Amino acid sequence: MEDIRKKSRDTQCVHASLMEDANGAVVPPIYQTSTFKFRDADHGASLFTGREKGYIYTRMANPTVEGVENAVAVLEGGYGGVGCASGMAALHLAFASILKAGDHVICSESVYGPVVGLLNTQFANFGIEVSFVDTSDLDAVKAAITEKTTLVHVETPGNPTLVVSDLAAVAKIAHDNGAKMTVDNTFMSPILQRPLEYGADIVIHSMTKFLNGHADVVAGMVVVKDEEAYGHMRRMSNAIGGTIDPFNSFLVARGIKTLAIRIQRHCESGPKVAAFLDAHPKVEKVMYPGLESDPGHDVHAKQADGPGGLISFELTGGLEAGKVFMNSVKMCVLAVSLGGVETLIQHPASMTHASMGPEVRKQAGITDGLVRISVGIEDVTEIIADLEQGLEKV
Ligand SMILES: *Cc1c(COP(=O)(O)O)cnc(C)c1O
DSSP states (O other): OOOGGGSOHHHHHHHTTOOOOTTOOSSOOOOOOSBOOOSSHHHHHHHHHTSSOOOOBTTTOOHHHHHHHHHHHHHHTOSEEEEESSHHHHHHHHHHHHOOTTOEEEEESSOOHHHHHIIIIIIGGGTOEEEEEOTTOHHHHHHHOOTTEEEEEEESSOTTTOOOOOHHHHHHHHHHTTOEEEEEOTTTHHHHOOGGGGTOSEEEEETTTTTTOSSOOOOEEEEESSHHHHHHHHHHHHHHOOBOOHHHHHHHHHHHTTHHHHHHHHHHHHHHHHHHHHHOTTEEEEEOTTSTTSTTHHHHHHHOSSOOSEEEEEETTHHHHHHHHHHHOSSSEEOSOOSSSSOEEEOTTTTTTGGGOHHHHHHTTOOTTEEEEEOOSSOHHHHHHHHHHHHHTO
């Protein structure tokens, strides 16, 4: 294969995780081994000093893991990726690679729920302060900066309100103040949005979602810009130890081969479902950057290549109506997570964002009546028909 980095993303999805195999296997084998044999004592010693390249131990590096790491790094336009056991492990690794006692973090207030706990509880125990800010409001980001701010963490569109933050503008504010910017790109995948191009220092994925795409793996990835950052991240990962395993790496690499065409379908069906909901009398509000009326529409269109498949909406009847609706859908599955081939529906206030607490939820605009839907790749008329019969019951 010629330089994979010069290929289109459709081609990268298919080829970027493949590597040469001694037996000519088109799909490389799963290196399901914890450790690698040295030729002799000198060989082992020279691998440890880095004089020679090669595999030592799977927590440090493994060929199957490298396949998926290369694929995501290539798609994001980064120097390298570090595979993690989950999206949360990837966030933890990225934050731990930057933060030290006394630092201050600015974090999008509309953010994956458990990130609030990670920063507010676990990192707070190490003397790190955090401000949750509406990062779609650049003045609010500027106002939250302190002398101690070393990290600005952004999710755009944010989970679950789909609020859109301007990546380039937030990166500039962070960098002007000597802070780094991390972006959780889970909702978009690199097919739709590549935050490094807009100034982000580190990109994080829950590969559990679109990258794997089949709701059968929990995994994460951290992508960095340059060799130095990669070396630092790799050492941190080796020390913390929350690494991905070969089998899950194989599954995610397989999922990524169809990422571009799956995303294409999500982006065709998402707007149709959003338009249906928007026109429905029992729906009060739809949050989806693909809708022209959405406050984040223009900024999103500037930095992303499509609207994606995540939609949040509020029913006029609030929480009670939402419960009846969720209990009435027949094909759509009532479950948390997102980005899989099947359409999933969930209720953030009582599920994914329950641990945030009512105060933070209120501040972030996550009302009790909010329902989030991850539009799958089923026939969109059948998705809409299911939602319609569910709304009739309300
Ligand atoms: C799911 C999710 C995570 C956490 O990922 P896990 O793989 O479940 O640990 C982080 N960020 C976003 C935006 C997510 O949707």
